[in-house]
Amino acid sequence: MKLHEARQQFISSWGAFGTHWGINRTMAQIHALLLISAEPMTQDDIMEELNISRGNTNMNIRELINWGLVDRVLLPGERKEYFTAEKDIWKVVKQIVKERKKRELEPMLELMGKLEEVEGDKRDKHIKTFLETVGNIKKLGLQADKTLDIMVRAEEHWFLGAMMKFIK
Amino acid sequence: MKLHEARQQFISSWGAFGTHWGINRTMAQIHALLLISAEPMTQDDIMEELNISRGNTNMNIRELINWGLVDRVLLPGERKEYFTAEKDIWKVVKQIVKERKKRELEPMLELMGKLEEVEGDKRDKHIKTFLETVGNIKKLGLQADKTLDIMVRAEEHWFLGAMMKFIK
């Protein structure tokens, strides 16, 4: 397979992959493109390579910057902005985990806390089932939250090494 | 907060949560409803409770069954089908992990394997960057695959206990 075709496939499948994870196709594709590009790229480079409009490119680059996955780079003597992606995949994963934990897991746990205060007789079957479900979700969620916290702080060699020892 | 309101909030937020995870709102809401219901429910019960059409209900129940999150139950003397959700959240999480691993992680790793065979001079900067990215994704992906495999097989008490000891 030629590099050009391989790059196309990488970008397209990373895009499809993204859509299963609540990330839009374009954002994932821009990320993919930057991941496999040796040099920083401008908005125009990205627009041309992916055949997308200026507005779309701009919005998704900004979103990637918000997620901490892409950085703005200023090249000396150049007026245009250039962009690069963090190439260390472990850092990328940690960054994504960190954001989703904050955006989704934590608000969810907060809600479970509130829902545990439902009023009524705890011996009532309906209340009981409700409280059990909510309680169990909260318990597991807290556990996950702690574990992910450690992961986000960990170095790859330490975390994966320890994990490997731990799991077998 | 009254039970009725708490249930509404649980269902609605579980639905919103689902949409961030590539699961459609209705599917997540049906799952939520069954999670907090003490008794098995029929399609009509679900339709009424969530105000959704028969077709929509049916399709999403079937999808939940495919995911292994909901079971068909036949009550003696009843012609209608009833449905229940697995209430053990640890099992639910394991089931979801198992499915997504199979549907997404494994095909992705297979693709990375193919893309590693790109032809060309490995000293070329573009080839080099491409191969490094693909190689690193594959490495980390394989690691994740193994770890999730263990998790899917583990019992909650064992897994979480070990994890807690490991992380602190």
Added chain:
DNA sequence: CCTTATTTTCAATATTTATTGAAACTTCGA
């Protein structure tokens, strides 16, 4: 078999989400 209750399918439609592109804004050098 035939009737009726129940489940499934799927084309039409509605809703949500993503994309475009032109206009507004910002920045910087002359």
Added chain:
DNA sequence: TCGAAGTTTCAATAAATATTGAAAATAAGG
């Protein structure tokens, strides 16, 4: 301060996805 180069915004539009509901298929009982 002005003009050109570059960036951002956002209303309009396109594309993707979810939902409906009625018709077709299936199953169960007599």
